[in-house]
Amino acid sequence: MDFRIFTEPQQGATYDDLLAVARATEELGFDAFFRSDHYLRMGDGDPGPGPTDAWTTLAGLARETSRIRLGTLVSSVTYRYPGILAIQVAQVDQMSGGRVELGLGTGWFDEEHRAYGIPFPPKRFDLLEEQLEIVTSLWATEPGETYSFQGEHYSLENSPALPKPVQSPLPVIVGGKGAKRTPLLAARFASEFNVPFPDPGTLPGLFENVRRSCSELGRDPDDIVYSAAFVAAAGASEAEFTARASAIGREPAELRVNGLAGTAAEVVDKLGALREQGVERVYLQMLDLHDLDHLDFFAREVIPQLGE
Template sequence: MTLSMGVHVGQQNTTMLDLIELWQRLDTTVDWISVWDHLYEAPPAGGTTPHFEAVATLGALASVTSRARLGCLVFCVPYRNPALLAKSIIAIDHLSGGRFEPGFGAGWHEPEFRAHGYDFDPIDVRFDQLTEGLEIISGMLSDAPTTTFRGDYWHVDEVTCVPGPIDGPIRLWTGGRGPTRTPDNAARYCSGWNVPYVGPAEYRRLNDRLDAACEAIGRDPATLERSVNLAFHIGADDATATAERQRIVDQWGPEMAERVTEGALTGTPDQAIERIAEYRDAGADLVNIALRFPVDGDALEAYLTDVVPAARRL
């Protein structure tokens, strides 16, 4: 199977017009475009960086693109009633012509939880909310006429979802590197799984856990798509690539810089292709670069023009 190539765009420190311009450029080249679901910037800076909410942003993304699959990596389920979120997803699905594949997670950004009036519950509670939310959302986005569910945190009573998906059941994703509940949720509810910023060896280990979770419920592991998000730190040529590596060392220090770049693309376009091949060998079906504004335009163009076509031929 041909390796799919995507871009995960953090919708912060920019304008909506600049986002649209970037999305439309990406839509001509890559297979996947996604955004995240944060209410404050990441990494945290006290809510001081301009930032756009995910559902409205995804409506804009769906409206100005026509080709790439679209995702959210990932919706924070504790932020929204799952039944309401399912209705929002349907609207984005119709706007996109069936290209939207939403992802779901338990959330981690404590400052934005508390600033916006959400309790930052222990991780086991947030995962309970996530699993219950997936039960409701997967039912509402299927072809079932109604969905009924009563849990500890969410409930629906013969809820309908009309109109339904525009082109059959919507593919759902989940994300993260948790050892048990993330693989279980992926195997039971989802068509895809994503993890950010891990090296190829760790990615292979996490993939093995997903395989085991699928096999435990009698699911063919090959039916679960696997993706990875990688920080984008390449340079268009040797000089800019070297300067970018040095910038990371200066910012983080030598030891931490090595950890920061473990789950990143660094170096020249040729070196990026070699690194992507390692993820393909570790089980990736989709490789995304994670972009943050301001974007190095020369590096991005080199990536889209040289790296993406070569990676698809791996």
């Protein structure tokens, strides 16, 4: 299993806060630092300094880290035109020496769109399909050639398809819980399929939908990494776990069911069960970005117990 740190900076974090988490992520041996792509705090509470832009943040971290992979889980198609997104991601990949991954989705938080004047069309799945087609095709266009596209939502004419990312292909993450279109998009475009915060027992079926779609398209289902994201809250004792649950405003009993929560032994048992369900990569959603000891606890007390 790979383990990645997943953050939600819109809840209140500066770039320096994120840099501290990213450096701890690297020093403690985690595989990657990922962040959400949102512009408004969700729920009540002090928004602190306000939002940070995902790709601006990742550009900075690309120059201030050396090993960990960097990416979004996930960028929304409503925020950027696909041609601009392709340029941004390729440039950050260059800045990182080839360590970037793009998670792309439809977006869902209409309130943040109203707050910052971003259009939020009611139907966005077709936007996602066209953006995935455009972004991956721009990167795949041979140097010296041009790329054109005519779709319902976007039109590109004789694009030089530059700049190019270092990686070829650059990893693309598609995720969700849809039963039909989402698996097909993952099979067509993704190097990884991610299920965010899955309901208990649903992962095998969701993964099987993607595997079936791959087979229908003539793609090896094992070409895709199968991952899931969970809220993380754990401690060396019940009191430490309860304190961490309280710090992020969650009930311990609920977290034990839906998250990676409790004592180290409890989390190890759940991760073992997830591995048996086909999970190859886990995103640990760390909601308290000032609790770097929490990352240390997972790195030292949980992950080593899983073995190879």
